[in-house]
Amino acid sequence: MLKIKVNSLKPGVTLGKDIFTYDSKLLLPKGTIITQEHLDNLRARNIDDVFIMEAEAKVKPGRRFEDVYSDSLGVVRSFMLEAKLGKPLDFKDISDITDLLLEQVFDAGDLFRQMRLMKEKDDxxxxxxxxxxxxxxxxxRWLKCAPETIKELGEAGLLHDIGKVFIEDSILNKPAKLSDNEYEDMKKHTLMGYNLLAQYEWISSNIANAALMHHERADGSGYPMGTKGYSKNLCVSVVAVADVYDAVTSTRVYSSKRSPYTAADILWQESFGKLNPRISKIFYDKITSFYIGNEVLLSNDKTGIVIYVDPSQPTRPIVMVGDIFYNLAIDRSISILEVID
Ligand SMILES: [Fe+2]
Ligand SMILES: [Fe+2]
Structure with a gap:
């Protein structure tokens, strides 16, 4: 069974669970085939999520990225809020939605474009x-892992920050630098996430360890334990790199988003003594090649098209502005501030 947002539901799917009104009257029984009229009724009653039969969700051909992304947000939100309320967790929703995310990740260039469009859709x-x-x-996929490992990596990514539900909103959403005490509290999300996930024997230790260790750094500068040395755990290393990349390229309450080129430069710098170099290097090498042909905003306020990426300096491409070529590998005073499209 899969929890799905009413807004992304299409007529013809079968309900997997009864739907009740807010005053506990049965509105639609399990097994109902949803019509447009039902959808309108659900929206009118402000019912946001329903459960549908999982098989239908899976066989539905060519689901749009936007719909899968939106469903994933719904599943993650419910899972985390239930964790916050201390309810017993059902991992099946996370497993099912990861299957759907797996189907969306094939063309990396397209994935980055889609992810740019999805930014700031939710908390x-x-x-x-x-x-x-x-x-x-x-x-x-880039590391050519086995399918079950790739799925576990996806699940670890979904749950790595689950401990943040236990951190006060005033700290989590503070639009300024955290005080030392607040930062100490924020760091606890790692241990709290681990303690939550480790209670469940059906959640793999790799996923729980990724929640605990994704802010550790090889030089001992990370948290919560300040362990030294590179983790041997693939989930921990991969989540740590993905976490840095997404944090840098997202708008946050206390900082605006920065370009994928800045994120790649940070990954490169951190591959010396902080993040697993094999994993951050593969990300650094590959990521910038997906922006050839994209429009970018330069630090000289001009917009241009990325036309060539030198593999030895992938974050310093050649950008064409009108009939002028800026070779950023030579002109170090100019940088890419933003990928426009
Ligand atoms: Fe985190
Ligand atoms: Fe994170």
């Missing part, structure tokens, strides 16, 4: 979790 915690999951799946 940062939920969009960040879905983005990190997509990036983890992508890296799993």
């Amino acid at each position: 940062y915690l939920f969009t960040h979790s879905v983005n990190v999951a997509l990036l983890c799946i992508l890296m799993g």
Whole structure:
């Protein structure tokens, strides 16, 4: 069974669970085949989510990225809010939605474009979790991992920050730099996430470890434990790289988004002594090649098209502005501020 947003539901699917009104009257029984009239009625009653038969969700051909992304946000939001309320967790929703995300990650260039369009659709915690999951799946594919490993990477991405539901909103959404005490509290999301996930024997230890260790750095500068050395755990290393990339390229309450080129430069710098170099390097090498042909905004306020990426300096491409070519590998004073499309 799959929880799905009414807004992304199409007529013809079969309800997997009874739907009740807010005053507990049965509105539609399980097994009902949804019509447009039902959809209108559900929207009118402000019912946001319903359960549908999982098989239908899976066989539905060519589901649009936007719909899968939106469903994923719904599943992550429900899962995290239930965790916050101390309810017993059902991992099946996370597993099912990861299957759908797996189907969306094939063409990396298209994935980055789609993810750019999806930014700021929901609370940062939920969009960040879905983005990190997509990036983890992508890296799993680049690293040629087994299918079950790639799925586990996606699940680890979805749940790596689940401990943040236990952090006060005033800290989580503070539109300014955190005080030392607030930062100490924020760091606890790692341990709290781990403690929650480790209670469930059906959640793999790799996923729980990714929640615990994704902010650790090889030079000992990370948290919560400040462990030194590179983790041998693939989930931990992949989630850490995806986490940095998405955090840098997203708008957050205390900072505006930065370009994928800046994120790639940060990954490159952090591959020396902080993040797993094999994994951050593969990301750095590949990511910038997907922006050839994209329009970018330069730091000299001009917009142009990326026309060539030198593999030895992938974040310093040649950009064409009108009939002028800027070779950023030579002209170091100019940088790419933003990918426009
Ligand atoms: Fe985190
Ligand atoms: Fe994160």
